Amino acid sequence: MQQNAPSSEPIVSLHNVQKSFGALRVLDGVSFAVARGEVLALIGRSGSGKSTALRCIDRFEKVDGGQIVVCGHRVDRPDVNLRALRQDVGIVFQSYNLFPHLTIEQNITLAPCAVKGMATSQAKDLARKVLAQVGLDEKLHAYPEQLSGGQQQRAAIARSLAMQPKVMLFDEVTSALDPELTGEVLKVIEQLAADGMTMVMVTHEMGFAKGIADRIVFMHRGKVHETGPASILTSPTTPELTQFVGTGNLKS
Amino acid sequence: MGGHLNINHLMFLGQGALWTIGLSLIALIGGGIVGFVIALARISPLKSVRLASAIYVQLIQGTPLLVILFLGYFGIAAIGLKVSPLVAAGASLTLYVAAYLGEIWRGCIQSVPKPQWEAAEGLALSRTQRMVKVILPQAIRIATPPTVGFMVQIIKNTSLASVVGFVELMRSGQIVNNSLFEPFAIYAIIAVTYFAMCYPLSLFSQRLERRMGRGRSNLAPA
Ligand SMILES: Nc1ncnc2c1ncn2[C@@H]1O[C@H](COP(=O)(O)OP(=O)(O)O)[C@@H](O)[C@H]1O
Numbered sequence: 014m015q016q017n018a019p020s021s022e023p024i025v026s027l028h029n030v031q032k033s034f035g036a037l038r039v040l041d042g043v044s045f046a047v048a049r050g051e052v053l054a055l056i057g058r059s060g061s062g063k064s065t066a067l068r069c070i071d072r073f074e075k076v077d078g079g080q081i082v083v084c085g086h087r088v089d090r091p092d093v094n095l096r097a098l099r100q101d102v103g104i105v106f107q108s109y110n111l112f113p114h115l116t117i118e119q120n121i122t123l124a125p126c127a128v129k130g131m132a133t134s135q136a137k138d139l140a141r142k143v144l145a146q147v148g149l150d151e152k153l154h155a156y157p158e159q160l161s162g163g164q165q166q167r168a169a170i171a172r173s174l175a176m177q178p179k180v181m182l183f184d185e186v187t188s189a190l191d192p193e194l195t196g197e198v199l200k201v202i203e204q205l206a207a208d209g210m211t212m213v214m215v216t217h218e219m220g221f222a223k224g225i226a227d228r229i230v231f232m233h234r235g236k237v238h239e240t241g242p243a244s245i246l247t248s249p250t251t252p253e254l255t256q257f258v259g260t261g262n263l264k265s
Numbered sequence: 266m267g268g269h270l271n272i273n274h275l276m277f278l279g280q281g282a283l284w285t286i287g288l289s290l291i292a293l294i295g296g297g298i299v300g301f302v303i304a305l306a307r308i309s310p311l312k313s314v315r316l317a318s319a320i321y322v323q324l325i326q327g328t329p330l331l332v333i334l335f336l337g338y339f340g341i342a343a344i345g346l347k348v349s350p351l352v353a354a355g356a357s358l359t360l361y362v363a364a365y366l367g368e369i370w371r372g373c374i375q376s377v378p379k380p381q382w383e384a385a386e387g388l389a390l391s392r393t394q395r396m397v398k399v400i401l402p403q404a405i406r407i408a409t410p411p412t413v414g415f416m417v418q419i420i421k422n423t424s425l426a427s428v429v430g431f432v433e434l435m436r437s438g439q440i441v442n443n444s445l446f447e448p449f450a451i452y453a454i455i456a457v458t459y460f461a462m463c464y465p466l467s468l469f470s471q472r473l474e475r476r477m478g479r480g481r482s483n484l485a486p487a
């Protein structure tokens with residue numbers, strides 16, 4: 014298994030991916046690739062298959078057909094090394110999913126200690142570092158319930174960062190937040206992009222996608238309907254994307 | 266013995282009460298250990314393990330404890346082993362309690378929201394690590410009130426062990442009554458003693474449940 018793909022090779026690539034839930038075909042030949050350091054925004058109507066595509070990348074869903082390669086791991090194969098894959102991929106969910114019985118520090122140090130065998134003191138230093146990165150240094154010893162939604166989501170991002178992933182997946186990470194808390198989370202993601210993190214994000218924040226994404230993938234009925242640089246959001250070519258960005262989604 | 270209820274009778278009843286507590290602890294610890302294994306087996310990734318544990322639970326839950334006690338006592342004797350009433354009662358209660366605690370705990374483990382599993386999985390934790398470090402600590406909080414509540418059932422159910430000759434509180438009451446023939450007074454004492462053992466646990470369980478109810482947000486992701 015090649016861990017260090019040459020930089021010309023994409024970090025994430027999907028080729029003709031098929032996925033059905035029962036009779037419902039959710040992904041119908043989805044292909045896209047993400048190069049190192051690239052930010053890809055997955056957009057589209059609710060139910061178009063964005064979350065499913067993202068979850069397939071981290072093997073939370075098994076594909077029915079097609080190919081997925083992530084950091085050299087053949088994710089579509091049954092023999093994929095899941096723990097190796099998930100050390101290379103960080104995923105952040107809409108509902109944060111911090112562990113409620115652990116402090117923020119413990120949430121962050123858990124995986125580096127348990128998975129990578131990192132020493133506790135080293136992991137604590139790391140926790141401080143990643144929390145500073147998301148602007149939460151003072152919340153080290155708080156429990157998740159003591160934090161606002163925006164803070165919890167930033168802590169969840171920090172927890173993911175502590176595993177030093179090669180690519181980060183974000184699934185509508187601001188959708189559960191009040192508008193005034195959205196900004197603080199988006200700022201953190203912006204900084205990650207500026208630092209060169211490879212990212213795939215599902216988002217409804219069109220203004221944000223336009224500002225940060227190197228590439229847009231517009232999904233419609235389980236297919237990649239239109240794709241291109243962020244400029245396609247202002248000058249879409251398909252009627253579906255035109256309608257999608259026209260329905261008040263393009264706010265900044 | 267004979268004559269009027271005296272201090273010796275009360276001492277004898279007290280000793281029976283201690284054995285009730287002892288047998289309850291054996292049932293709780295033995296049943297807890299086996300029950301924990303049952304709970305894990307019920308959610309095993311292996312279908313055969315899930316099936317076997319489900320059959321066990323159904324069999325035990327579909328059999329009266331009295332029958333299990335007789336089977337334990339006379340069944341073991343039938344295969345040529347001589348066991349004391351304590352061992353027979355302890356083993357039977359362990360099997361019985363395990364089926365119920367296993368089901369209670371399986372439910373608690375499964376009531377930890379699925380996204381918690383996924384978040385742990387996304388961090389590359391192994392199945393065992395996910396269970397031990399993420400799921401069980403949350404499941405234990407959920408499981409505490411119903412488990413304490415079930416302990417009341419265990420204490421009361423140990424009275425059935427009297428049928429295989431184990432001298433716990435109930436049996437010691439019968440013995441005292443056989444010599445005094447004052448059934449109402451003696452069984453009233455026994456009832457009060459059971460109540461004194463069970464009521465604090467019931468109260469404690471209710472208190473825990475109320476506290477959990479208030480702190481529900483501790484357990485569910487927003
Ligand atoms: N686990 C599942 N079981 C059955 N259907 C599902 C499951 N996950 C998603 N779906 C269905 O697949 C479709 C696409 O879902 P999703 O990928 O979540 O869309 P999006 O993220 O674009 O809103 C929806 O119709 C959804 O109901």
Ligand SMILES: [Mg+2]
Pocket residue numbers: 063064065185215
């Ligand atoms: Mg979605």
